[in-house]
Amino acid sequence: MANPIDTADKTLKRITNKNSDGDLSNYLFGKLPPQAKDLEEAVLGAMMLERDAVSVVIDILDESSFYVDAHQKIYKAMLELFHNTEPVDILTVTDRLRKNGELDVVGGAFFVTELTNRVASSANVEYHARIVSQKHIQRELIRISNEIIKDAYEDTTDVFELLDKAEKGIYSVADQNLQKNFEPMTKLLKKAIDQIEQIQAQESDLTGVPTGFTELDRLTSGFQKSDLIIVAARPGMGKTAFTLAVARNAAILGNKAIAIFSLEMSSLQLTNRLISGETELPAEKLRKGNLEPHEWTQLNHRISDLEDAKLFIDDTPAINIFQLRAKCRRLKMQHGIDMIIIDYLQLMSGIDNSKTGNRQEEISIISRSLKSIAKELEIPVIALSQLSRAVETRSGDKKPQLSDLRESGAIEQDADMVMFLYRPDYYGITEDANGQSTEGLTHLIISKHRNGATMEIPIRFIKTYAKFINFELSEMPEWYTPVGTNQEVKMVSSKINDGNDFGGDNFNNDDMESVPF
Numbered sequence: 001m002a003n004p005i006d007t008a009d010k011t012l013k014r015i016t017n018k019n020s021d022g023d024l025s026n027y028l029f030g031k032l033p034p035q036a037k038d039l040e041e042a043v044l045g046a047m048m049l050e051r052d053a054v055s056v057v058i059d060i061l062d063e064s065s066f067y068v069d070a071h072q073k074i075y076k077a078m079l080e081l082f083h084n085t086e087p088v089d090i091l092t093v094t095d096r097l098r099k100n101g102e103l104d105v106v107g108g109a110f111f112v113t114e115l116t117n118r119v120a121s122s123a124n125v126e127y128h129a130r131i132v133s134q135k136h137i138q139r140e141l142i143r144i145s146n147e148i149i150k151d152a153y154e155d156t157t158d159v160f161e162l163l164d165k166a167e168k169g170i171y172s173v174a175d176q177n178l179q180k181n182f183e184p185m186t187k188l189l190k191k192a193i194d195q196i197e198q199i200q201a202q203e204s205d206l207t208g209v210p211t212g213f214t215e216l217d218r219l220t221s222g223f224q225k226s227d228l229i230i231v232a233a234r235p236g237m238g239k240t241a242f243t244l245a246v247a248r249n250a251a252i253l254g255n256k257a258i259a260i261f262s263l264e265m266s267s268l269q270l271t272n273r274l275i276s277g278e279t280e281l282p283a284e285k286l287r288k289g290n291l292e293p294h295e296w297t298q299l300n301h302r303i304s305d306l307e308d309a310k311l312f313i314d315d316t317p318a319i320n321i322f323q324l325r326a327k328c329r330r331l332k333m334q335h336g337i338d339m340i341i342i343d344y345l346q347l348m349s350g351i352d353n354s355k356t357g358n359r360q361e362e363i364s365i366i367s368r369s370l371k372s373i374a375k376e377l378e379i380p381v382i383a384l385s386q387l388s389r390a391v392e393t394r395s396g397d398k399k400p401q402l403s404d405l406r407e408s409g410a411i412e413q414d415a416d417m418v419m420f421l422y423r424p425d426y427y428g429i430t431e432d433a434n435g436q437s438t439e440g441l442t443h444l445i446i447s448k449h450r451n452g453a454t455m456e457i458p459i460r461f462i463k464t465y466a467k468f469i470n471f472e473l474s475e476m477p478e479w480y481t482p483v484g485t486n487q488e489v490k491m492v493s494s495k496i497n498d499g500n501d502f503g504g505d506n507f508n509n510d511d512m513e514s515v516p517f
Helices: 004-018 025-029 037-049 051-058 069-083 090-099 108-118 125-152 159-174 185-201 214-220 239-252 267-279 283-288 293-302 304-308 321-335 359-377 410-414
Strands: 228-233 258-262 311-314 339-343 381-386 417-422 441-449 455-462 467-469
Touching (some): 037 125, 051 069, 069 090, 090 108, 125 159, 228 239, 228 359, 239 258, 239 311, 239 381, 258 321, 267 293, 267 311, 293 304, 311 321
Antiparallel strands (some): 417 441
């Protein structure tokens, strides 16, 4: 039997050999979490010395950024004073701590007073606050890493769920933990009023991502943050062409960064479509390369706008929801993405089909995940969707309905807006009820609009270039009344929102020009 003392000596020698400097403090005393107590005291002292220091620090630090519990309580008292527009100094902070019943817990009035002696002025308070924030980020990374290590050792852990959890944790740290679960109404009201003031100062009524389609933008004020928008139609109706037009208009006219995830077409095919629509050269000619000299000149001249557009195309086939979420987070951090387009939803896959049981359940999980991505990144997400064959067997005009959404009713529930594309001439209907030609006419049917009205908007489809454009006002079909003057716009009660929708028929954007794409 081995001698315990000899075993301990051998272990000590092995450790010493690994650490050439012979420092055994980590093995004897353990490790302390990253911290900067002196700088925490200096920051708190500076906040009580100068008023401007409070405004600087509040944008950098949160209550949890402080390592010492007493410092957290003092900082919390300062925040309460600041939000109540009261001065922040030794007397007010001491009084607030006393009212909160925490003065003795932090060390009494003497400890609060001593904090002001830790710093001569607030000249370096921002630098000190950022170091405190960095230490907090290090502690958060250690915490998340420990959780990942613990879960990774569990045999029952789903590896893809663990990957998603790990990336979500790192993303939250990279975002400096600014996202909070709850916010008091005072903060929310201030944010809402600030937003209203910013909108009022704008020349345009657009508050979201512009689509370039005049009547649609008037109705929605642009696609809004955190919204999940479903664009659905039967094959051949032009779903991809429509969303490409929206992406192009948002990127070029609105200077927005747009990410397109194409599961059906390659990135080169989408680019050729964009070139065809931008240059108004037939896609067939571009595909075969049969261009005349003047057409080459036209192509080189007109693609300049596309070259500068912030469009990012990913054509990963059968991408799953975890991969999508990971890529979207990176795009948001690296390029500040303003909108995401997925073409199309039914081609996406879940993680483990055996867990979901059936495809309908899997689609439900995917649609809920897309909504969560929109909320997490605070950007609109457009997802294209197929419709069931019930549309083809239906008699009459074959206009799509919400019940036609393929594979899952959860798509309808999760979406903030559902739009259908319907082209009468696709079904051989050459005239409408008023005897007007339906050639090129496309009905953009908004069947669900959580924050506004539902209606049909006419847009024009040009088959040669596979692109959508606005109708001129003089060419509008007789059945359509422009947004803002329509008295027949129907309001629908959202099943999810308990009927608390807001009217969308008062938007006025007369300054918007017709967009030629």
